[in-house]
Amino acid sequence: MSNARIALARLKASGLRLTKQRRDLIGYLSTHEDSYVPVTAVDAYLRGVHPGLSHDTIYRNVKAFESLGILEEATQGEQATVKLQCDFQHPHHHHFICTQCHRVQELKMCPLGYFEQQVPGAQIASHNFELYGLCAACARAK
Template sequence: MVKEAISILKEHNLKITKQRQALLEYLSNYQHRYVDITQVDKYMHTLFPGMSHNTIYRNIKDFDNLGIIETQEKPSGACVKYQCDFGNLHHHHFICEKCGKVEEINLCPLDNLLQTQLPGYQIDGHRFEVYGVCDECLKDS
């Protein structure tokens, strides 16, 4: 997965620095869960104490813009997760409220609905998240 992300960075003429590689490797551990950006920031500072917060956040923004990671705004702050499937950028998520596990939903109920409800509008994107309790957590209950 990290190799695929590195290829994407190279395609967009972004250098593969030690910091970017470490950030990608760390984020690749969060393919099925979101991680708080402040936690990412703290981790990167343990590896690279002189690395600025701006550099970390700029890299996260670049990764998000390139589809390497996905971001989510929560009341507690922004969270990120590694992209599940680089070939399938348009998908949605089921998020377990107990363990935080994230499952992809490859069905999009909004595509036709948006065109019907907003004729003549240009839709540039949308997010659809389903919250509940995953099967593993239900078994443990």
């Protein structure tokens, strides 16, 4: 089953209405599955397709989708970015992000255990771990 179909099924199961705008949000992100998309680009796309749609509605849907595990959010520089969840079976995962082509690769290991050892007795509430650099293809082309 494709990630877009899983996302639509999760949206239906959540009790939120499956509106055309929400379908279009999932559809747009499914065409960019390998990379994060600036939230401003998502906003521009959806407002182009649905001219009456407000910025607030778009951002509320992005936040709701993130809390449902449909979207992953990251900050790149000063910019908020999102992508469709790349692994619905293992929602807790980390990424390598190419700084040139913006492709995203899922990392199969979480380094939290290593860092927990460095702060004994601490109660870690959350964490985020991303690697940035050139992917193999971009490094070869350089």
